[in-house]
Amino acid sequence: MKLNRKDFFKGAALGIISLPFAIKGCTNENIAQSSSTTTVSGKKYKWKMVTTWPPKFPVLGEGCELFAKWVYEMSGGRMEIKVYGGGELVPALEIFNAVSSGAAEIGHGSAYYWAGMAPSSQFFASVPFGMNAQQMNSWLISGGGLELWEELYDKFNLIPMPAGNSGVQMGGWFNKEINSVADLQGLKMRMPGLGGKVLAKAGGNPILIAGGELYTSLERGVIDATEWIGPYHDYIMGFHQIAKYYYSPGWHEAGTVLEMFFNKEKFNGLPSDLQEILRTAAMRLNMWMLSELEAKNTFYLKKILAESDAELRVFPQEVLDELKKYTDEVLADVTASDPFAKRVYESYDNFRKDAAEWSKLTEKVFYNKIQI
Numbered sequence: 001m002k003l004n005r006k007d008f009f010k011g012a013a014l015g016i017i018s019l020p021f022a023i024k025g026c027t028n029e030n031i032a033q034s035s036s037t038t039t040v041s042g043k044k045y046k047w048k049m050v051t052t053w054p055p056k057f058p059v060l061g062e063g064c065e066l067f068a069k070w071v072y073e074m075s076g077g078r079m080e081i082k083v084y085g086g087g088e089l090v091p092a093l094e095i096f097n098a099v100s101s102g103a104a105e106i107g108h109g110s111a112y113y114w115a116g117m118a119p120s121s122q123f124f125a126s127v128p129f130g131m132n133a134q135q136m137n138s139w140l141i142s143g144g145g146l147e148l149w150e151e152l153y154d155k156f157n158l159i160p161m162p163a164g165n166s167g168v169q170m171g172g173w174f175n176k177e178i179n180s181v182a183d184l185q186g187l188k189m190r191m192p193g194l195g196g197k198v199l200a201k202a203g204g205n206p207i208l209i210a211g212g213e214l215y216t217s218l219e220r221g222v223i224d225a226t227e228w229i230g231p232y233h234d235y236i237m238g239f240h241q242i243a244k245y246y247y248s249p250g251w252h253e254a255g256t257v258l259e260m261f262f263n264k265e266k267f268n269g270l271p272s273d274l275q276e277i278l279r280t281a282a283m284r285l286n287m288w289m290l291s292e293l294e295a296k297n298t299f300y301l302k303k304i305l306a307e308s309d310a311e312l313r314v315f316p317q318e319v320l321d322e323l324k325k326y327t328d329e330v331l332a333d334v335t336a337s338d339p340f341a342k343r344v345y346e347s348y349d350n351f352r353k354d355a356a357e358w359s360k361l362t363e364k365v366f367y368n369k370i371q372i
């Protein structure tokens with residue numbers, strides 16, 4: 001059914017507007033059918049969730065513990081989930097295989113960690129100069145992104161769901177100012193993933209260093225700069241004590257999606273009410289992590305500035321333009337290497353372009369002229 005402008009106003013006036021695409025699969029008959037086939041069994045499930053985060057990691061690990069608590073309470077104690085930090089049950093970067101094989105039932109991480117196995121996975125996490133949290137949620141939940149993600153993970157015996165977002169990250173900590181692209185030449189910076197590839201094309205030297213060694217590496221000059229997450233996590237790391245300039249924006253991570261994935265057979269073997277409880281709790285976690293990080297980052301940015309000599313900087317336009325140019329080259333390499341990556345990126349980029357037009361007219365104007 002095509003909804004035209006006249007119908008819209010007619011319906012709206014009566015307060016009975018119905019949007020067929022929004023209520024697909026949610027008719028009264030469907031509800032009656034599904035409730036008649038769902039019988040709550042008393043069977044109890046004890047599941048394991050393996051994560052890429054250090055144990056009890058602020059917000060990300062804490063959120064997984066909350067997820068387990070919500071599921072336990074919503075299921076009336078029928079599902080108990082034990083959360084493991086990276087290395088507690090399997091090493092952080094082994095969780096994908098562990099859940100795929102059924103050694104654990106649930107994983108929580110971010111899809112760009114699996115780029116070596118599936119290059120397209122990066123597009124379900126973060127693309128430099130790409131979509132922000134709101135746009136990623138729109139693409140995944142309502143724009144066809146999740147269907148592609150499910151298609152990819154199905155090959156690995158997994159079912160993915162968005163379950164958290166970092167929001168726009170910061171550009172990182174530097175001990176010298178970045179005034180031009182020349183200042184990136186030879187710069188030794190901790191910068192993983194696609195962002196690292198872009199930095200390398202710009203003449204920088206991306207270095208992969210585990211979180212636990214970052215502070216010492218920056219303090220001792222093993223690296224010149226590092227990106228991490230945002231003010232809350234950066235404050236905990238103490239970077240403001242050893243680096244002078246705090247740069248914005250995190251051009252490489254505008255809204256990194258955090259994922260939850262389930263072993264396919266284990267998930268499909270659950271009664272439908274428990275499946276819906278897991279889906280609902282994942283969606284709640286998706287919103288909780290972003291909200292929690294926004295609130296914490298707002299507070300901790302003030303704390304960093306009050307407690308240290310760190311100075312805020314914004315990358316010059318010329319530097320961002322150059323990095324964007326190299327990003328296009330890096331993305332062309334990724335999509336040329338893998339047909340599925342090409343398909344996913346086309347969906348991603350078409351959505352991004354349309355979302356950009358809408359945002360230019362609305363949020364961008366709002367931020368530029370009204371709120372700030």
Ligand code: CA
Binds near residue numbers: 228229253
């Ligand atoms: Ca980061």
